[in-house]
Amino acid sequence: MTELLDNENRDRDVIVDVENVSVVFNIANEKIQSLKEYFIKVMKRELMFREFVAVDDVSFKVYRGDVFGLVGTNGSGKSTMLKVIAGVLEPSKGTCTVNGTISPLIELGAGFDMELTARENIYLNGALLGFSKKFLNEHVDEIIDFAELHDFMEMPLKNYSSGMVARIAFAIATVTEPDLLIVDEVLSVGDFLFQEKCERRITQMIENGTTVLIVSHAIDQIERLCNRAIWIEKSKLKMLGPASEVTAAYRAYGQ
Secondary structure (H helix, E strand, O other): OOOOOHHHHOOOOOEEEEEEEEEEEEEEEEOOHHHHHHHHHHHHOOOOEEEEEEEHHHHHHEEEEEEHHHHOOOOHHHHHHHHHHHHHOOOOOOEEEOOOOEEEEOOOOOOOOOOOOOHHHHHHHHHHOOOOHHHHHHHHHHHHHHHOOOOOOOOHHHHHOHHHHHHHHHHHHOHHHHHHHEEEEEEHHHHHHHHHHHHHEEEEEEEEHOOEEOOOOOOHHHHHOOOOOEEEEOOEEEEEHHHHHHHHHHHHHHO
C-alpha cells in the first residue's frame, strides 16, 4: 500500500525532494584483523566484497511546514535516508535536493570531541553547524539554560551519560530555527521531562514555520507530532501518506 501521487500537496513549497534514491554499501566478506592485512589483501586482489542495499529506489517529497515522520523496523534504512537528506551520505543512485538551511540531530556524539568539556563542545559542534563564534558567544547561556546542565559545563563529555549528551546536542541544534530540523531518535533518550521540553520546543519551531523530519521507534510520538509519514521496510518504500494512516498500518504489520 503506497501513496505515490500526492495531489493535495502539489502546490506547496518543496523543502526535501528525494527522487529514486538508492544507497549501496560494499561489505567485506571476511573479517580483517588489521590494516596491514587489509592492504595486503587489496594489493593481491584477494579481498572480496558483497553489496548491501541500505535504501532501494525511494522517492518522496517533504513540503514546507510538514512534520514528517519516518518509521520502519531496525535496519530498514531510515537513518541512512536521513543521512542522505542531511548531506552526510551521497546516494549511490538518484538525487536528493534540500531547499533551505538544515539542523541535523542524527547521531548522539556526532560532531563532538569526548575529551573536550561540554562548553568547548558547544563551540565545536556549533561551528560544524555553521554558527559563528560571535553568534555562539551571544547564545551560549541560552544553550546551557535549555540543557539544564549548568554544573557540568567544565566536565569532559566522555563523563556524560547519553541523556546528558542528548540535552547538549538538542540545545545547540535548536538555538536557531532552521528551514529543516532533522531528529533521529534523540527524543527517545533521557528523562521524560526533558523529552516533553524538547517536544514543546519542536512544536514552537513548527508554529514558526520550521519543517521537521523525525525518526522514532515511539509510534505514538510520530502519530502525535507528525502530519505526514513514510514507512521504509527492508530498504524499500512501503507506504507514504497521512501519519495516522501510516502508523496504523505499521502497528498492524508488527502484530
